[in-house]
Amino acid sequence: FGFAMSVLRHFMIFLAAVSAWHASPAFAEKELRMALISAPPSLGNPFGAIGPPSSFVWAAMFDPLVSPTDDGGLEPGLALKWEVITPTRWRFHLRNGIRFSNGEPFTAEAVAVTLGWLASDEGRRSVIGSEILALKGTEIVDDFTIDVLTTEPDAILPKRLTPVGIVAPKAWTELGPEGFAQNPAGTAAFKLESWTARGGRITLVANPNAWRKPIIDRITFSLTSDPVARVQSLMSGATDVGVMMGPENIGLFEGTSFQIFESPTPQVYAIAFNVEGRPNSIIADRRVRQAINYAVNKSAITDIIMNGRMRPAGQGATPSVFGYDPTIEPYPYDPERARSLLREAGVSTPVKLTADIVTNGLAGDATFLALVQQDLANVGIEYEIYSLPFAEWLRKYVVNSFDTDMTGLSWNGAPYYDAIRAASYFSCLKPVPFFCDREMMPLFDAARGEFDVEARGAILRELGHRMHDEAPALFLYEVTDLSIVAPRVRNFRVRTRVPAYEEIDMTEK
Helix, strand or coil: CHHHHHHHHHHHHHHHHHHHHHHCCCCCCCEEEEEECCCCCCCCCCCCCCCCCHHHHHCCCCCCCEEECCCCCEEECCEEEEEEEECCEEEEEECCCCECCCCCECCHHHHHHHHHHHCCHHHHCCCCHHHHCCEEEEEEEECCEEEEEECCCCCCHHHHCCCCCCCCHHHHHHHHHHHHHHCCCCCCCEEEEEEEHHHCEEEEEECCCCCCCCCCCEEEEEECCCHHHHHHHHHHCCCCEECCCCHHHHHHHCCCCCEEEEEEEEEEEEEEECCCCCCCCHHHCHHHHHHHHHHCCHHHHHHHHCCCCCEECCCCCCCCCECCCCCCCCCCCCHHHHHHHHHHCCCCCCEEEEEEECCCCCCCHHHHHHHHHHHHHHCCEEEEEEECCHHHHHHHHHHCCCCCCEEECCEECCCCCEHHHHHHHCCCCCCCCCCCCHHHHHHHHHHHHCCCHHHHHHHHHHHHHHHHHHCCEEEEEEEEEEEEECCCEECCCEECCEECHHHCEECCC
16 A cells, blocks of 8 residues: 555656646756765765765766776776786786876876775775775886785785775875865866755766766756655756666656666665674574575565566675576575574564664665565564664764664675675675674685686685575665666766766757
8 A cells, every 4th residue: 555655646746747847947058967865975085985876976076997897897997907917916007198187197196095095094994995905005117007916815806996986196195085075086077066965966067187078067966865856856857867766766757758777786685684793683593584584575575566677686696796696596485484494493473673774775665674574574573674864874884883683785796796795795804794604704715816717706606605595684686776867868878887977968958
């Protein structure tokens, strides 16, 4: 009933907004207006988060050395090529003739300053710094050649560097992370004009120094966590692009002149078990974690709530991620098996579990989380959800200060489309882990040091089976990004979860 009322509500908004969209005044020339759920938590400092929604803003301003591709490969970014010199030394050959948005030249010094900070104690505590904990430092070979050193062999170091936006070295050194966050300077197609995150607006303008020149003049990001408001904004003509839309929104735009984009991602939506934080909780028993996976009807989520646009998941990787194993099946919906496992674990129902979750962060989450609660109640588990804003959730996540049994946490193979990335966060490798099975750690060590591609793939598939059986999370579904784009937007393309901003063009309404 609740889902039907949500659809009806959206349909009424659609009827009211269509005429307003047609009657709206002329648009500002070459301005792309996007609706996001929130601003980056560290503003213009690109090291404070990873992935959407922050990446929508940072990808327009910063370039990495190496860029990921949607099929798990790599392509040149600020580095033209790279090579292994020794197992702990990689050499990167850089592009010449590039300048940052503030006029500073891009040279090996910029890479040295960026990676040097990430290798520092402060940098390692950042979200991006925690991605490359084996980073030791750099050695400049010449102005456009630099060696990156690691403390141990790392077969996928170039992949690990894909989320690292290179910053203007003088600005970063003089301003520091907090000052730079207010005055960022990168090499990508756009630069910051104004940042009023509290007022819900971020404006970027074309970077005149960009080596990939944009076609449009500016991007304006409006910020609202309410999915209904984002739909209304699109239909009224106030915004041109809505990202991270729910499947219930898509039907409202089918058969209209709006463009609908479905983009499979390397992300699995899941709810993590906080075992290390709550060792006396019933979730410390593997049988309970498996029972919870059996108790939830994932097909109902994907087929009904997600309108068939997502797929149930039983592992932390998706088909686009290196190390994905198609032989690993999702846990079937089996409430009787769930009850049996709870009895084997000595759990007397009813019991209560709690979770900290960022709601309205992914498509349809407010609806399917209610179904999760219903299914768990069916096997005797009261599941209480505390809704957190993303910034608060991120603060707790970094130091694992959750005081709940579970927390919403995706297995995200992005930004480098490799299974080891997500698995690491469900392991002892996380600086302050919430799940730590030391018997699995030899597999992590082997994957890190194996340079043979086939052998490394076999290791990751074995790790995927182990993770499935140990169930460090309630696996739910493989995420497909859903975007709605206004008719006047041309050449819109999603590239590793963010638009290819430099390719976008606009027409008059």
